[in-house]
Amino acid sequence: KIPYANVEAYGVYTNTVPAGAFRGFGALQVTWAYESQMDMITESLVLDPLEFRLKNLLKKGDVYTVGDTPVDCDLKEGLMKVADAIKWKEKSKKPNRAKGISCCIKDAGGTYKxxxxxxxxxxxxxxxxxxxxxxxxxxxxxxxxxxxxxxxxxxxxxxxxxxxxxxxxxxxxxxxxxxxxxxxxxxxxxxxxxxxxxxxxxxxxxxxxxxxxxxxxxxxxxxxxxxxxxxxxxxxxxxxxxxxxxxxxxxxxDNRNAKAVLGSTTTFWEVGWGGVEVEVDPDTGVIRLLNYVSACDAGKAINPEQCIGQDEGAVMFGIGHTLMEEMIYEDGQLLNGNLVDYSVPRFDDVPDKFDTILIENGNGPGPFGSKGIGEGGLLPVASAVANAVSRAVGVRIQELPLTPPKIWRALQAKS
Missing domain, CATH: 3.30.365.10 (Aldehyde oxidase/xanthine dehydrogenase, molybdopterin binding domain)
Structure with missing residues (x-):
């Protein structure tokens, strides 16, 4: 826990096309950075990434943002469920295989709705x-x-x-x-x-x-x-x-609150936990997703099948963002401004094994203890995959997407 922080943010003017809202609005870029950072810290200190997170995660009722809604779920519970599901403690026996985890949180429900x-x-x-x-x-x-x-x-x-x-x-x-x-x-x-x-x-x-x-x-x-x-x-x-x-x-x-940063408190916190096992082909740089497990804090799943569909859809959005989606420019011109040239996930990009765990503790403010879902599953994908790649082949990529040429060049530079 860091009692004080001084943050400097910069708005940079570019000649690229205007950006708009994306699923997981505002959190996706930040969670990619801070959950990659967590593993980079553990690599430097030679610590287990799971144990390091468990020691530092906020507890239910802790303050996440001053003046805002306290953390409304058990972050450790979801992380442990994901770790157990991917058998975190069992090391991959084949070469160039490894596992990665990530735990992310974002405000949800909108501002003064x-x-x-x-x-x-x-x-x-x-x-x-x-x-x-x-x-x-x-x-x-x-x-x-x-x-x-x-x-x-x-x-x-x-x-x-x-x-x-x-x-x-x-x-x-x-x-x-x-x-x-x-x-x-x-x-x-x-x-x-x-x-x-x-x-x-x-x-x-x-x-x-x-x-x-x-x-x-x-x-x-x-x-x-x-x-x-x-x-x-x-x-x-x-x-x-x-x-x-x-x-x-x-x-x-919603209730107005002058102490809240955005003028009203967060309706609820949307949490995403992700665990993945990957295999990296050192000759091509191709990443294969062997197993992905997502945990979703639904509060109370009003329609469980729809909840699973929403969460898995979010993960697939995350897979696109992680492995392939990229706007390519040349001399200031966008080269792939259509779905013929812009890559998005296909059925053969679905992980070999793919599961969602619904966590129902009745801790939501919605009907019968429900919470909103659909964005949380997207947040941990990129960092979980990058963490697994680092553990598998020893290269840390800090720029998305994690394309085969990017992985291959990093491996060549390492060797």
Whole structure:
């Protein structure tokens, strides 16, 4: 732990194309540097990289940034799970093979985010969710519907998600920063809770019972252990017509905090742990990923398959960033400005063995203890691979991507 630090940062003007946001925004470049640095320190001091990290990692509740949210997970737990999964203590028996690890953290959830959601139940018992979160393949329509289904105790096939339309959809500042499940998910949960409260109040009047004596179960209002009336009949009997509906509303709003660097505290910390075993061909410089294990702090995985898909997708982004993605210039002109010439990962770039470990401790601020994911898996890839390459063939590369020519030249210089 370093009590004080003086940091100097420089903005450098170049004639290259403008840069934009990338998955793991702002953290990717920093984590590559500091987790490579960790292994460079252990190489100099002849220490085990795992033990060195375990001695220095922040504990849950420690301050990561002054005035901000304390660390909200057990960093050692995730690192040990990854180390055990790749069998860290077992040395690679074949030449030019070795293992590398990395542990990274970034702020997530966005800065002062505001989001709203609406849950509408019709007289046939069907439910429509209105949310501003944009579906681009990451699965929020399914996961947010699961939150509604759990809270209202209705089957998933009775829940629809309305087409997003800014004229009628409740406000959401953006779909970004791994925030959908925590920020919008909380708004959706509150909207479902509001609808549930109204439904129970309606049922209490229809059944002439106290609302506190009632609960919801499988599309029915339950008294004691006996389902006595369907949601549909509650609404029809209460309104005296099939024209009635119940509308629940929910809002999420971050808290302002003058002590926080960005004006509001971090919603949650997104953590990525990665472990890899590589084989380097000394004749060509080609890196083969024999095994990659990622650990993901999901808090509570609302949809485990989607969580695994998100994390593995992030790792593949990281593999591209690590091994091949590069903008090449000549005389100030970009030479590979299209997907014919710009290399991205293909199926044959997937590690020979590839696993994601979901860590569920219910430590998130989202529904049922969930956290946002999807960026953390990207962060440790580059440093874990570079650390493994250094341990395998004794060359430390400090510039990405780790292309075969770059590795080969370093090996030639070493020999």
């Amino acid at each position: 505001v989001a709203g959601a609406t849950v509408k139940m019709s007289s046939d018992g069907s439910v429509v969710l209105l949310t501003g979160t944009v579906e681009i393949g990451q699965g929020p329509r399914t996961a947010l519907s699961q939150v509604v289904a759990e809270e209202l105790s209705v089957p998933m096939d009775q829940i629809g998600v309305a087409q997003l339309d800014t004229d009628v959809t409740p406000y959401d500042i953006s779909t970004s920063a791994s925030s959908s499940m925590v920020v919008m998910g909380t708004a959706v949960l509150r909207a479902a809770q509001d609808a549930k409260k109204q439904l129970l109040q309606c049922a209490a009047k229809v059944l002439k019972q106290k609302a506190s004596n009632l609960r919801l179960g499988n599309g029915h209002v339950v008294v004691g252990e006996r389902p006595v009336i369907s949601f549909s009949k509650v609404i029809v009997d209460f309104f005296g017509s099939k024209a009635g509906e119940i509308i629940g509303k929910g809002l999420y709003k």
